[in-house]
Amino acid sequence: MKTLVVLGAQWGDEGKGKVVDLLSEKADVIVRYQGGSNAGHTVVINDKKYVLHLIPSGILHKNKINIIGSGVVVEPEALIQEIKELKDKGIDCKGNLYISKRAHLIMPYHKIFDKESESKKGLKKIGTTGRGIGPTYVDKVARVGIRVCDLFEEEAFFRKIQENVAEANEIATKIFGLKPLDAEKIYNEYLDYGQVIKDFVCDTSYFINELWAKGKKIMMEGAQGTMLDVDHGTYPYVTSSNSTAGGACTGTGLSPKRIESITGVFKAYCTRVGSGPFPTELTDETGEMLRNRGSEFGATTGRPRRCGWFDVVAAKYSVMINGIDSISLTKLDVLSDLEDIYICDGYKYKNDILKTFPPELNIIENVTPVYKQFKGWKKDISQCRNYRELPDETKRYLDFIRNELSIDYALISVGSERNETIMMNSLF
Ligand code: GDP
Ligand code: IMO
Numbered sequence: 001m002k003t004l005v006v007l008g009a010q011w012g013d014e015g016k017g018k019v020v021d022l023l024s025e026k027a028d029v030i031v032r033y034q035g036g037s038n039a040g041h042t043v044v045i046n047d048k049k050y051v052l053h054l055i056p057s058g059i060l061h062k063n064k065i066n067i068i069g070s071g072v073v074v075e076p077e078a079l080i081q082e083i084k085e086l087k088d089k090g091i092d093c094k095g096n097l098y099i100s101k102r103a104h105l106i107m108p109y110h111k112i113f114d115k116e117s118e119s120k121k122g123l124k125k126i127g128t129t130g131r132g133i134g135p136t137y138v139d140k141v142a143r144v145g146i147r148v149c150d151l152f153e154e155e156a157f158f159r160k161i162q163e164n165v166a167e168a169n170e171i172a173t174k175i176f177g178l179k180p181l182d183a184e185k186i187y188n189e190y191l192d193y194g195q196v197i198k199d200f201v202c203d204t205s206y207f208i209n210e211l212w213a214k215g216k217k218i219m220m221e222g223a224q225g226t227m228l229d230v231d232h233g234t235y236p237y238v239t240s241s242n243s244t245a246g247g248a249c250t251g252t253g254l255s256p257k258r259i260e261s262i263t264g265v266f267k268a269y270c271t272r273v274g275s276g277p278f279p280t281e282l283t284d285e286t287g288e289m290l291r292n293r294g295s296e297f298g299a300t301t302g303r304p305r306r307c308g309w310f311d312v313v314a315a316k317y318s319v320m321i322n323g324i325d326s327i328s329l330t331k332l333d334v335l336s337d338l339e340d341i342y343i344c345d346g347y348k349y350k351n352d353i354l355k356t357f358p359p360e361l362n363i364i365e366n367v368t369p370v371y372k373q374f375k376g377w378k379k380d381i382s383q384c385r386n387y388r389e390l391p392d393e394t395k396r397y398l399d400f401i402r403n404e405l406s407i408d409y410a411l412i413s414v415g416s417e418r419n420e421t422i423m424m425n426s427l428f
């Protein structure tokens with residue numbers, strides 16, 4: 001196996017960071033394909049915590065090629081800060097990190113518009129991370145975006161900033177009642193950022209394809225999750241990019257013909273941050289208990305994550321949309337104290353039982369989950385390193401998910417550390 005996509009199969013925060021870090025050992029190249037610093041991937045190595053937002057989680061291994069692909073939106077200040085934080089922890093990105101010239105830049109007005117439009121929405125707000133992600137992708141699609149390569153074409157860059165800031169100021173002053181932004185100040189700031197990152201920047205599309213042709217093992221890392229995908233998620237309560245498998249091609253420049261395997265990272269239960277439908281959400285003390293046991297607080301914004309039971313309807317949809325061929329299940333240990341555990345395998349809507357995930361917001365917001373009940377195992381499983389060592393009750397829970405999704409496990413994670421993992425099938 002030469003190419004593998006690792007993506008979030010639920011609503012984000014499934015533990016992609018841990019899985020990518022773990023699998024990076026066998027990969028040569030790790031490419032992030034979409035999103036921006038809205039992502040927060042926590043990796044724990046020997047009790048030391050690393051939080052990555054933009055840089056692929058492969059950076060924590062020595063001598064790997066880490067690439068920020070063309071589908072990512074880059075906030076230079078956040079990137080420079082992340083490089084610095086890693087350096088302070090003894091990880092030097094020099095020589096191991098490459099940034100696409102085609103990636104779009106998050107500009108100061110994008111962040112301002114993200115926050116202002118959210119506050120204007122009131123109860124209908126999406127609950128974005130406020131990192132300017134949506135407005136940056138809007139500019140990209142409207143064909144007025146500014147890209148990393150523009151940082152090094154000073155005259156053209158200045159003209160673009162002038163044009164964009166003039167338009168942004170119309171919105172800032174007339175719609176949001178804010179003070180106008182200073183184009184020249186932004187220009188100078190961004191030129192300085194360009195100088196700091198210039199050694200990392202290259203045409204990653206050619207680079208990735210050359211690496212592929214040389215037989216290097218390439219892992220493509222998604223941010224967010226399938227149900228937050230702009231096309232396939234719970235629109236409009238989604239992020240503004242394609243976190244699903246197709247994004248791995250458009251966001252890297254590697255052809256769909258090259259993708260050999262896709263592993264979906266699923267949490268053993270579900271979480272969601274921000275607004276939007278979440279059929280299996282638990283607003284009672286069980287939800288609270290999952291939040292506390294699973295430390296379910298956002299790595300980017302610190303917000304408490306909404307928690308609920310594993311949702312087979314959403315999971316099957318995710319397997320279909322992505323063509324997932326293995327399950328990377330995380331946080332199974334978090335369920336260990338529970339008396340009973342539930343899995344939703346249908347949605348009751350009016351007089352019907354739905355087995356497919358509906359596109360209509362109005363339907364998905366009004367379904368009642370149908371549950372299968374499972375007896376809890378009530379044993380510490382965090383020391384298990386082999387499937388055989390798991391309690392029978394745990395196996396019954398795992399078997400049900402495997403049978404419903406009709407795909408096998410690649411790995412089962414029982415703790416945040418690298419070694420707290422049951423490896424089931426080799427992915428590379
Ligand atoms: P990501 O955005 O998908 O990378 O996920 P996050 O990093 O935002 O959230 C997952 C959290 O769960 C992180 O703090 C991980 O360290 C932690 N984690 C990952 N796998 C496990 C596991 O199997 N058990 C436990 N208890 N924690 C885990
Ligand atoms: P990782 O990669 C969970 C959510 C936000 C909000 C919606 C839109 O760590 O799994 P945005 O700022 O992207 O415009 O916000 O998407 N969201 C995430 N939720 N994990 C993430 O990333 C997320 N990135 C964005 O909470 O509901």
Ligand code: MG
Nearest residue numbers: 013040041299
């Ligand atoms: Mg996260």
